[in-house]
Amino acid sequence: MTAFVAKQRSYERILLLLSREGPLTPTQIISKTSYSERTVRYALSKLKAQGKVRNIPSFDDMRKILYHVQEG
Numbered sequence: 658m659t660a661f662v663a664k665q666r667s668y669e670r671i672l673l674l675l676s677r678e679g680p681l682t683p684t685q686i687i688s689k690t691s692y693s694e695r696t697v698r699y700a701l702s703k704l705k706a707q708g709k710v711r712n713i714p715s716f717d718d719m720r721k722i723l724y725h726v727q728e729g
Contacts, residue, residue, distance in 0.1 A: 667692055668700045672709060672726065680713065680723035 671686060681689070686697050701724055704710040708727055715721040 667696055668704060671697065671700050672704060675710060675724060676726045680725040682715070682721050682723055686724070 667690075670690060671692075674686060674689060675681060678689075683694070683697050683701060686692070686701075687694055690697070692700075701710065701712075705712065705724075710724050711727045712722045712724050715723050
């Protein structure tokens with residue numbers, strides 16, 4: 658499997674996870690996928706740039722950022 662295919666699958670898996678489980682922090686995504694922090698942060702930045710996800714502050718802890726699937 659090439660690195661590109663592996664990255665593409667990580668994007669898809671993270672997007673699917675967010676659509677199923679709702680808003681999650683990067684730390685929660687890491688624990689649920691076992692991806693490295695770097696992989697998760699890179700995938701989230703690419704998904705955000707594509708308009709597929711967006712981030713919002715956590716109302717429980719304003720220092721944390723939640724990511725969720727962008728509607729529409």
